[in-house]
Amino acid sequence: MLDPRLHLAAIVASSDDPIISKDLTGTITSWNEAATRLFGYQPAEIIGQSIYHIVPPELHHEEMEILRKLRAGERIDHYETIRMRKDGERISVSVTISPVRDETGRVVGASKIARDISERRRNDEIRFRLAAIVDSADDAIVSKDLNGIVTSWNEGARRMFGYTAKDMIGQPILRLIPENLHYEEAEILRKVRAGERVDHYETVRQKENGELLEVSVTISPIRNELGQVIGASKIARDISDRKRIERLLIQSEKLVATGRMAAAIAHEINNPLESLINLVYLARQNSSEEGKAYQFLQTAEDELERVSHLARQTLGFYRDTGSPSEVYLHDLIENVLTVYNARLIATGIAVDTRFNDLQKVLISRGEMLQVFSNIVANAIDAMPQGGRLQISVRKLMSAAADGIQTIIQDNGSGIKQGHLEKVFEPFFTTKGNVGTGIGLWVAKQLLENRGGQISIASNTEKGSSGTTITIFIPFKIPIHAPDSQTGLASEMTFGERGNG
Numbered sequence: 001m002l003d004p005r006l007h008l009a010a011i012v013a014s015s016d017d018p019i020i021s022k023d024l025t026g027t028i029t030s031w032n033e034a035a036t037r038l039f040g041y042q043p044a045e046i047i048g049q050s051i052y053h054i055v056p057p058e059l060h061h062e063e064m065e066i067l068r069k070l071r072a073g074e075r076i077d078h079y080e081t082i083r084m085r086k087d088g089e090r091i092s093v094s095v096t097i098s099p100v101r102d103e104t105g106r107v108v109g110a111s112k113i114a115r116d117i118s119e120r121r122r123n124d125e126i127r128f129r130l131a132a133i134v135d136s137a138d139d140a141i142v143s144k145d146l147n148g149i150v151t152s153w154n155e156g157a158r159r160m161f162g163y164t165a166k167d168m169i170g171q172p173i174l175r176l177i178p179e180n181l182h183y184e185e186a187e188i189l190r191k192v193r194a195g196e197r198v199d200h201y202e203t204v205r206q207k208e209n210g211e212l213l214e215v216s217v218t219i220s221p222i223r224n225e226l227g228q229v230i231g232a233s234k235i236a237r238d239i240s241d242r243k244r245i246e247r248l249l250i251q252s253e254k255l256v257a258t259g260r261m262a263a264a265i266a267h268e269i270n271n272p273l274e275s276l277i278n279l280v281y282l283a284r285q286n287s288s289e290e291g292k293a294y295q296f297l298q299t300a301e302d303e304l305e306r307v308s309h310l311a312r313q314t315l316g317f318y319r320d321t322g323s324p325s326e327v328y329l330h331d332l333i334e335n336v337l338t339v340y341n342a343r344l345i346a347t348g349i350a351v352d353t354r355f356n357d358l359q360k361v362l363i364s365r366g367e368m369l370q371v372f373s374n375i376v377a378n379a380i381d382a383m384p385q386g387g388r389l390q391i392s393v394r395k396l397m398s399a400a401a402d403g404i405q406t407i408i409q410d411n412g413s414g415i416k417q418g419h420l421e422k423v424f425e426p427f428f429t430t431k432g433n434v435g436t437g438i439g440l441w442v443a444k445q446l447l448e449n450r451g452g453q454i455s456i457a458s459n460t461e462k463g464s465s466g467t468t469i470t471i472f473i474p475f476k477i478p479i480h481a482p483d484s485q486t487g488l489a490s491e492m493t494f495g496e497r498g499n500g
Helices: 004-014 033-039 057-071 118-136 155-161 179-193 240-285 292-317 329-339 341-347 365-382 439-449
Strands: 019-023 028-031 076-084 090-101 107-116 140-145 150-153 198-206 212-223 229-238 325-327 349-356 361-363 387-397 402-410 453-459 466-474
Touching: 019 033, 033 107, 057 076, 057 090, 057 107, 090 118, 140 155, 155 212, 155 229, 179 198, 179 212, 179 229, 212 240, 240 292, 240 439, 325 329, 325 365, 329 341, 329 349, 329 365, 329 387, 329 402, 341 349, 341 365, 361 365, 365 387, 365 402, 365 439, 365 466, 439 453
Parallel strands: 349 387
Antiparallel strands: 019 028, 019 107, 076 090, 090 107, 140 150, 140 229, 198 212, 212 229, 325 361, 387 402, 402 466, 453 466
């Protein structure tokens, strides 16, 4: 039968963890193979030496306290500290130290079991750093399980929604969702369980005080070490200000467009009114002043004059008073792309520009900014899942006129052929409540007032869909071009949406 002491010695020698013994002066009395692997010393080098060989100098005070506790018969469990290898490298260890007693029960030394926890410490440090990043983020970052129960809640979520982590962890995420939108959560969980990701989904959520908040959310599945989906992480960004500005811009565009149409109508009816006034005047001159016809004609003349005055007032109010200037078109386009840069990045749209316009054109800067802004906004709206926007500007010489040609092309959803002939009509839109339907109509009026042209081509076939808009602006303003002082004004706010 194997001697129990030999059996124990074999267990110590074959252990994966370093097992060391020392006397009460701190002198090492035994050293197993695992200790050699961890600390680098061979038994012959270290047995009989001080334990301080593996204790960093700045931690020698720890060993003194350990020896004090051992002499008092105390045990030290899972004490995490730093120890030093033969080559000077410091490693994180967890040590358990037990008193060793002789046959009389007197403490004569100590056994120490050490475990290398360097990798765990590194992983903990990474987790702590990630947790700090998440907690300090401005966006709300929340996780939930597959039943929609919140499992984590960062400081950004507290600032955005008003609930603390204590309020929300363990509670259903439905607390944040207005009742009429609860169906959204069922669909989101369905996609998460299928391993799908939800990107930049714009919706409405509810704060603790009941206030509704417009947010853009990105939701990603969380997987365990086996690759199984066990929950979801959600990043929510408050877009209330952006959406409010968009609505104000759309409303402003509608109001200004109505005014411009009034100005255009006033201009068109002014000349017939003048003719009617003259005819009524002549009829009145050929009528007896004592007759009723004369009085009726006088009243009609006064009323027509009043209508004419209103028309002149309307026309004068919406008249563009800005002076044209010489500009490079590519400078204006770069200005527009800068304004829309955040939307382009958020939507995942790549922009490819090719500029070859080495000659300036004389135009109203505000009008052309509006034209390019409407077209770029339409392109972004046509590519909600991302895509490519190509813009080229070049000098074009033709028999009709020399000028600058701009081509703006996207690979978005395209416009149905039945709608193409209507896109330049006022208040026609394919965007539902999002658009006003006057962006391209205004662009066409502004360009034609300058003697330019705009055309559109589009395709809705899958794999080759997209829209191409071509603009031509001559260097010289044709004599027959409408006077910009009586055309559509350029006071429309830069950055509004177009027809789409």
